[in-house]
Amino acid sequence: MGCKDNLRIDLHIHSTASDGTFSPLEILSLAEKLKLGAISITDHDTVAGCRQVHENGIPGSICFLNGIEISAASPSFFPCSGSFHILGYGIKLDDPDLNQALISLQEARTERNPQIIEILNNMGFDISCLEVLEYAKESQIGRPHIAGLMKQKGYVESINEAFDKYLGTDKPAYVDKYRISCEKAIQIITNAGGIPVIAHPGLLKPLSNLSFEHAVSRLKSMGIQGIEVYYPAHSKEQTNFFSQTADQFGLLKTGGTDFHGAVSPGISMGTGKGNFFVSYSIFEKLIERL
Incomplete structure (x- = not known):
């Protein structure tokens, strides 16, 4: 076991740049206080929070990974209710195609x-x-x-x-929005030098009886490289299943709390509902792939 394996990480955090209640700098400060080994700010359809982090400097005690969470349309071969979220890690913040796509998504919001x-x-x-x-x-x-x-x-x-x-989706005040295709989201992240990952698969609401493994097989051919296996809302059985699926298809495993601050009061950064833990080795494998 590596000397950093006991370090906790959080690779799914939202700041005030999207719908979180902590600013990017407050997130860094809290991560330091919690002694997290690595974090990623993965705001919805914007990299403004990551830019702010780099402009103000990253504490030497924390490893920071650029991130994004893109709201994509579910693929035609695996239709789902609502958005199909794709996380992107290690992206270049100044990539023109990425930024043009994000402008369109922000306008839709x-x-x-x-x-x-x-x-x-x-x-x-x-x-x-x-x-x-x-x-x-x-x-x-x-x-x-x-x-x-x-x-x-x-x-x-x-x-x-x-x-x-x-x-919520299909509720009286729900309004649908423009989404880029799942394939385009994966391509944009990849072309920006990043790793595309299926976000919180346990929250997907499939509209067909096709298996998740079927979807992963097709998504891998599109360029998906990982699954967010570790997530506070995943049951033990779901976590085991998504872990086995990642192994089956040779995909990376990632994890994070989906921390939003006061918007989700029951979820704490790093620890989720209290006993959540993602090992530093998960971060190391991401870095190796990058």
Whole structure:
């Protein structure tokens, strides 16, 4: 066992650059405090948080890996409800094709929010775009901020309730959005020098009876290189299954908490719900592949 194997890492973290409540620098500070060996900021459809980290300097005690989480359309051979998220690790932040694609995705998010708010208004909720903007502060506005404001105004008891009743996929105030294809997301990440990884597969909601192994086989031919095996919401059985699937197809295994700060109050950076652990060796294997 390597001397760093007892170090905890977190390769799935969201900052205020997307829908988290901690700034990139606050994330670095917290990671230092928690003595994490390595982290990656994987904001939704933006690398602004990673840029901020590099502009301000990375503490010598932490290994930092550029990251992204792209909201893609599910592949035609494995249709799912909602987005099919692809994580990208080790990407070049100045890659032109990557940045052009992210601009399109960010515009889609911006256009979606007023539509959601209009539907909620028609349902009787007194919520304005300005209120959501003030609630989100410097964050990139998304459904979690609308849900947070609904909780603040007493319309729901929790952010989860807002999603379960109104904002989640196929719920009354859900508005679909433009997504790039899964194949394009993989290609963009690869061309930017990164490693594309299937994010939290246990959260996928397939619309067919095709097996996950079937999907992985096809995705590998498109260039997918890893599976996010370790994730707080995965059961022990799911973790074992995704680990075996990664081994079967020769894919990397990654893991992270999907930390969002106050948006997901039950999830802590590095430890998830309290006993979550991803070994430093996972990070080392990623670096070897890069």
